[in-house]
Amino acid sequence: MSAPPTCPTPPAAVAFSGVSMAFAALGRVFLCLDEDFRILHSSELLDRLVAPGAADSLAGELVENVLGAELFGAGGALRATLLAGERREGWRATLRVEHGRPRLVSVTAAPFPRDPSGICDPRVHYIVVLRPAEEEGTDAAVTLFDGLVARSESMLRLFRLVQTLEQSEVTVLVTGESGTGKERLAQALHNHSPRHAGPFVAVNCGALPGDLLESELFGHVRGAFTGAVRDRVGRFELAAGGTLFLDEVGDLPLPLQVKLLRVLQERRFERVGESVSRAADARVIAATNLDLARAVREGRFREDLFYRLRVVPIHVAPLRERREDIEPLASHLLARVAARRGRALRLSPDALRCMIDAPWRGNVRELENALEYAVAVCRGQTILPEDLPAEICAGAVEAHWRPHVVNDSEPAARPLPAADGAAAAELRAILEAHRWHREEAAREMGISRSTLWRRMREAGLIH
Ligand SMILES: Nc1ncnc2c1ncn2[C@@H]1O[C@H](COP(=O)(O)OP(=O)(O)OP(=O)(O)O)[C@@H](O)[C@H]1O
């Protein structure tokens, strides 16, 4: 008796289930995406990792709904790199599948080449491989936490601290240089607090003179001072039920420091020109780029207020002390900046190297601005070192720069092609005439510092 006829399984399904089994044996989940970033196939290992039926439930779902819009939504870092034809490894995301608990996973994503054999599903444009994050050990994956990107242990520790404080309303003082992300961190603290549904209200204490700042913070009643034509609600009241972010708190004038201390101690305040005392129901997070301990020593900041504010002190390290964050930050911010201009751009390895070595005195904000600049001047699809602001590459050259010492133990990094030898010799002569002062040399040659830098590299004068 012959077996009943069965529907032959299409070759694409066979291919997928074979690959999927192989990845499952390695403990990895495998997803195939179409060109619109919808999930076409997902491997059954998901059922074991997340919830039974999870793999089937994802068919047709946008991957951004499963792994987050920050990575895969319009302007997401991984989406942009995939569109630019590149692979990325070791990003972290939270995998969310209906009825399953969220799982932290490490994500690798790559464009899928056209398959000439016709065995693979022709709709597949991208593949994504997921690995449970707890398997990772200590290798440094990129973490995306509430819009903040980091790979460095110092930042990951801050993310963990924010999670630890999730049930707390404690007053926090965030310190760090300008542009390190203090305000973003304060926002993350608010978003992960019992007050997350309430408002996040920011006041820049350095932006207004004392009396205006007082009414900005506490409000005023009509007639309290010239120009007070009607009652005004202050930021403390506006932040009720939420968080008041006191930015540049080190600039708070001394009389206001006294008032703020009272509010923090008694949880009550008065509007300017009014004697009625009102309850203050805002959690306070403050930030400063000043050395407040020193300001205390110099009598510019009250010691009692200092300790009231820094119940939990959080220091955000400057970018140059956590250079491992630069690459993921650059990818993430480039994706965002480029998407705003409808472009998909990548960084050349040299441009990335420049960025990793740059001094970044303006920290992440400067990095963001450098990418804005690069996107504006870059003509092609790849950002080259000369597309970056001159000071970025100049700083990087500073770090790496080494004129060729002609001795036997240090061979030239790159032998010069014979035809370029004359140009290189001339370049070296000019540099030597200026004692290797690149700015002066560039001026004499009538070229920009970044062009000089490029020529020095081409000539093998720097590594
Ligand atoms: N880890 C990060 N991931 C992504 N973006 C970041 C990160 N850190 C900072 N940024 C971005 O850098 C910029 C500067 O951040 P922010 O305004 O929070 O810095 P700041 O420390 O408050 O600076 P300032 O002292 O100058 O006010 C913002 O656009 C922010 O989104």
Ligand SMILES: [Mg+2]
């Ligand atoms: Mg700020």
